[in-house]
Amino acid sequence: MPAGTEGDFPEIAYPPTRGIRAKTTVRIILQGLFVLMVFGPFCAVALQLLDPGVEAGRSWIELLLPTGRRGQLLMQSAGLATGVAISTTALGLLAALALWRCRQGRLSRLKWLALVMAPIPPYIHALAWMTALRFLSGGAVGAGPRAVHGWLLAWWVETMAFLPIAAGLCLLGLEAVRPALIESARVIRSDLKTLGLIVLPLAAPGILGAFVAVLLFSLTDYSVPSIFAVDVYTLEIFAEYSATGNAGEAFLLAAPVSVLAIGAVLVSQLTVSEAASAASPRVLTPMAPLSLPDWFKLIEKGGLFVLGLQILVPLVTLAAQLERPARIFETVQLAAGDIFFSFYVAAMAAVVCLAPALGAARGLLSARGRNRLWWFTAVLPLAVPAPLIGIGLIVIWNRPGLAAFYDSALMPVLAALTRFLPWAALVVLAQMRRVDQSLIEAARVHGKGTVMSWLRVDLPLVAPGIVAAAGIVFALTLGELGATLLVTPPGRSTLTIRIYNYLHYGGSADVAALCLVILGAGLGAALLVWAAMSGWSWLARRA
Amino acid sequence: MLEIRNIEKAYSVTPVLRGLSVTVEPGEPLVVWGPSGSGKTTLLRLIAGLEVPTTGEILMDGQVVSRRDWLLPPSARQLGFVFQSSALWPHLTVAANIRFALHSRPRLEMRRRLEELLERTELEELAGRYPHQISGGEARRAALARALASRPRYLLLDEPLTHLNDDLKERMLHLIHEYRQQSQACIVYVTHDREEAQTVSTRSINLPTAAGSR
Numbered sequence: 027m028p029a030g031t032e033g034d035f036p037e038i039a040y041p042p043t044r045g046i047r048a049k050t051t052v053r054i055i056l057q058g059l060f061v062l063m064v065f066g067p068f069c070a071v072a073l074q075l076l077d078p079g080v081e082a083g084r085s086w087i088e089l090l091l092p093t094g095r096r097g098q099l100l101m102q103s104a105g106l107a108t109g110v111a112i113s114t115t116a117l118g119l120l121a122a123l124a125l126w127r128c129r130q131g132r133l134s135r136l137k138w139l140a141l142v143m144a145p146i147p148p149y150i151h152a153l154a155w156m157t158a159l160r161f162l163s164g165g166a167v168g169a170g171p172r173a174v175h176g177w178l179l180a181w182w183v184e185t186m187a188f189l190p191i192a193a194g195l196c197l198l199g200l201e202a203v204r205p206a207l208i209e210s211a212r213v214i215r216s217d218l219k220t221l222g223l224i225v226l227p228l229a230a231p232g233i234l235g236a237f238v239a240v241l242l243f244s245l246t247d248y249s250v251p252s253i254f255a256v257d258v259y260t261l262e263i264f265a266e267y268s269a270t271g272n273a274g275e276a277f278l279l280a281a282p283v284s285v286l287a288i289g290a291v292l293v294s295q296l297t298v299s300e301a302a303s304a305a306s307p308r309v310l311t312p313m314a315p316l317s318l319p320d321w322f323k324l325i326e327k328g329g330l331f332v333l334g335l336q337i338l339v340p341l342v343t344l345a346a347q348l349e350r351p352a353r354i355f356e357t358v359q360l361a362a363g364d365i366f367f368s369f370y371v372a373a374m375a376a377v378v379c380l381a382p383a384l385g386a387a388r389g390l391l392s393a394r395g396r397n398r399l400w401w402f403t404a405v406l407p408l409a410v411p412a413p414l415i416g417i418g419l420i421v422i423w424n425r426p427g428l429a430a431f432y433d434s435a436l437m438p439v440l441a442a443l444t445r446f447l448p449w450a451a452l453v454v455l456a457q458m459r460r461v462d463q464s465l466i467e468a469a470r471v472h473g474k475g476t477v478m479s480w481l482r483v484d485l486p487l488v489a490p491g492i493v494a495a496a497g498i499v500f501a502l503t504l505g506e507l508g509a510t511l512l513v514t515p516p517g518r519s520t521l522t523i524r525i526y527n528y529l530h531y532g533g534s535a536d537v538a539a540l541c542l543v544i545l546g547a548g549l550g551a552a553l554l555v556w557a558a559m560s561g562w563s564w565l566a567r568r569a
Numbered sequence: 570m571l572e573i574r575n576i577e578k579a580y581s582v583t584p585v586l587r588g589l590s591v592t593v594e595p596g597e598p599l600v601v602w603g604p605s606g607s608g609k610t611t612l613l614r615l616i617a618g619l620e621v622p623t624t625g626e627i628l629m630d631g632q633v634v635s636r637r638d639w640l641l642p643p644s645a646r647q648l649g650f651v652f653q654s655s656a657l658w659p660h661l662t663v664a665a666n667i668r669f670a671l672h673s674r675p676r677l678e679m680r681r682r683l684e685e686l687l688e689r690t691e692l693e694e695l696a697g698r699y700p701h702q703i704s705g706g707e708a709r710r711a712a713l714a715r716a717l718a719s720r721p722r723y724l725l726l727d728e729p730l731t732h733l734n735d736d737l738k739e740r741m742l743h744l745i746h747e748y749r750q751q752s753q754a755c756i757v758y759v760t761h762d763r764e765e766a767q768t769v770s771t772r773s774i775n776l777p778t779a780a781g782s783r
Contacts, residue, residue, distance in 0.1 A: 209619050210656035210712075212643045214670045214719065220644075223669070227660045317642060 056385025064407040067418025074274035089278035103259040107244035118192030120329025145548040147505030148187035154340035192236040199232015238294035287409030347538035357539035375442035376500040383450035412508025441509035450495040457491020493558035501551035576625035598756040603776035618643040649721035657700040664696040670718035686714040705732035
């Protein structure tokens with residue numbers, strides 16, 4: 027064989043070191059834990075189909091196929107979710123475009139603060155807009171609009187509630203577009219054409235991700251529709267289970283809405299994965315701002331105005347309802363037990379989610395090309411309706427001998443983990459994608475061992491993602507209602523349950539005070555995430 | 570004619586270009602060379618209108634196009650630009666990337682020009698491929714084809730021949746020279762390679778690190 031050909035370098039299979047073996051084992055355990063946590067309740071409910079009690083009631087086909095009233099309900103729910111997703115994505119994109127164009131100066135770093143309301147539960151928006159409408163119509167809004175304009179109000183409030191999430195995902199999509207790709211178009215075409223033909227198609231994963239995320243949130247949420255006296259399919263699952271206590275029936279009832287949500291997840295699988303992958307190491311090249319026509323800037327400002335509204339309306343109406351500032355302290359004292367319990371559950375969920383989220387994110391990082399199974403596994407749980415998760419947990423834990431667990435804070439913690447672990451994994455993954463892989467490889471070459479390299483290099487580099495994931499899970503858990511309502515132990519209540527129960531009787535100073543507590547905690551978590559990400563950007567600029 | 574008058578550019582407080590004045594006549598390439606961080610790319614970005622100068626001005630055919638308080642939009646400058654990173658749009662094929670620059674031409678002319686450029690840059694076989702499906706050298710050639718597509722009056726080339734082997738380098742240099750002769754375009758050619766600089770033109774400026782006045 028001639029010198030210098032491939033034959034000179036026979037492939038050598040290096041035996042894995044003890045450190046690598048240990049790391050792989052830990053990763054497999056964490057990924058197994060992730061799968062168990064997010065699929066456990068769903069599978070437990072599915073297994074209830076084997077229970078003969080299901081057949082004794084109604085036939086499978088009758089439950090599975092949404093005909094008559096249920097069919098209409100499903101269509102209405104899908105219509106509401108689609109409408110909310112369209113309006114939220116459109117408004118979010120406009121607001122994101124306005125924020126994205128603020129690329130330079132100190133103010134550019136504050137743009138993420140426009141999204142601070144993202145972790146605030148939708149029912150707080152519902153309360154705020156009910157109060158605002160009551161005020162605008164001279165106090166006559168109370169029952170009237172709830173009965174007459176229920177769907178419209180539900181659509182508007184859900185749009186407001188999910189707007190910061192959509193704007194945030196659109197902004198992430200826009201930020202991921204490499205400036206060089208924009209500049210190379212700007213020298214050929216006008217800035218408006220560049221925006222339409224280059225920037226928006228390249229930001230499409232973020233924009234489609236926003237659409238699908240809002241669609242899923244709206245399809246699986248019943249808190250806002252129920253406040254506005256609107257029947258949605260997810261509420262039907264909750265109501266049926268409350269009436270019959272039959273988990274198998276609940277599973278079959280949930281199937282149509284789950285199929286719709288799974289369809290959305292499957293369609294978006296590629297875009298969601300690309301949106302998370304798009305957060306690549308980014309060089310902030312200074313660029314002369316895009317000069318867009320005045321009419322476009324006006325539309326953009328419209329989006330920004332609505333984004334501002336969804337911050338101001340809850341803050342102003344809740345503050346106005348409070349009557350006097352001291353009221354907040356009085357209410358906090360009265361609800362101290364619930365507040366402590368909620369914070370405890372949220373903090374536990376935020377801490378416990380980190381290890382399995384890290385393992386899942388690692389799996390997602392290496393799931394490329396045709397190897398999409400892990401992606402499917404990690405993203406699919408987002409499509410499971412919240413009540414079904416609660417029912418699944420009841421099926422698993424409500425057994426003789428497990429009462430000590432079933433009647434403890436473990437249940438709402440598990441409910442939060444099942445619902446929000448996929449989000450935590452996606453956030454950690456986004457940070458992993460931002461890390462220059464050569465830094466990790468350099469650690470492997472120069473490091474003293476796999477574990478030390480991981481502790482000294484990998485972990486600190488992924489730390490902002492870990493902090494952000496913890497903050498997001500904390501805020502989401504604090505506002506979780508769909509599953510918590512079913513699994514909170516007797517004699518205990520969370521802030522959300524207390525607020526939700528009060529809400530059906532209209533707003534009051536007590537509700538406003540409790541909402542402000544949850545708002546403050548949510549904002550605190552959002553600021554933590556923002557600080558973690560800003561800290562990373564600062565570090566990246568120094569590198 | 571391209572005139573750069575006493576241009577300065579600083580990021581925050583760090584000066585990148587300081588008091589640079591130079592004129593580029595039509596059909597006469599100017600080579601800008603120097604080490605990394607000397608401001609070569611910044612100079613091209615200033616000419617393209619992608620950045621605002623801190624002081625000084627840039628004129629094209631006697632008209633001010635860049636000043637601290639005034640920028641002619643980049644698309645109105647009749648430019649072709651080969652970026653250092655190729656900057657091919659990943660959602661468009663090689664052919665669509667080139668066609669993007671031919672938007673205002675009649676359909677038949679657009680097709681002829683596209684075919685001509687694909688042939689000259691030896692990319693006919695790769696026309697339907699996406700940027701991630703081609704090599705670094707092929708991407709450079711596609712970027713060059715895109716830059717030449719609209720027959721620009723000002724051609725800005727930021728290290729356009731990196732990743733190319735010697736044979737291809739020679740053929741692409743020939744293409745650039747031919748275009749210069751035909752169009753009498755003002756060409757600004759950036760490289761860090763002194764030998765390459767001498768091949769392209771006899772007229773060159775050297776930007777040392779943290780450029781001082783010249």
